[in-house]
Amino acid sequence: MKTTQGKIIGYTSGVFDLFHIGHLNILKSAKSMCDKLIVAVTTDEVALYKSKKPVIPFEERIEIVQNIKYVDVAIPQYNLDKYEAWKKLKFDICFIGDDWYGKTKWNVYEKNLKKEGVKVVYFPYTRNTSSTKIVALLDKLINR
Helix, strand or coil: CCEEEEEEEEEEEEEEEEEEEEEHHHHHHHHHHCCCCEEEEEHHHHHHHHHHCCCCCHHHHHHHCEEEEEEEEEECCCCCHHHHHHHHCCCCEEEEEEHHHCCCHHHHHHHHHHHCEEEEEEEEECCCCCHHHHHHHHHHCCCC
């Protein structure tokens, strides 16, 4: 694998709303495979792709992520295009949850990144814990 200045640069991204163990597991695992981990935190506007506004505002989410010991740099994610992110950041490995494996969009990202020598690593999705499930549970509790 090619590296930038002898260091392996890793990249991952996410909304990181209602930060939970699944988020921590991905960041911890990603950092164990690279020297420098860049984490893109999705802005509130871009997060609407999930058809819902994050519970925690962007400024707070990026502050939380930046202060996780496995994260070297937290940056805003203004669009979801991973190839565009690579053009700007030149990372060596891209980390993503395996819930995206085989999805058309990710097949395209993986193909384009592979041409640049970038490895895509899929981590197991934390099935029992997700921000979506937490929000649904909170909605049930509040609206009983």
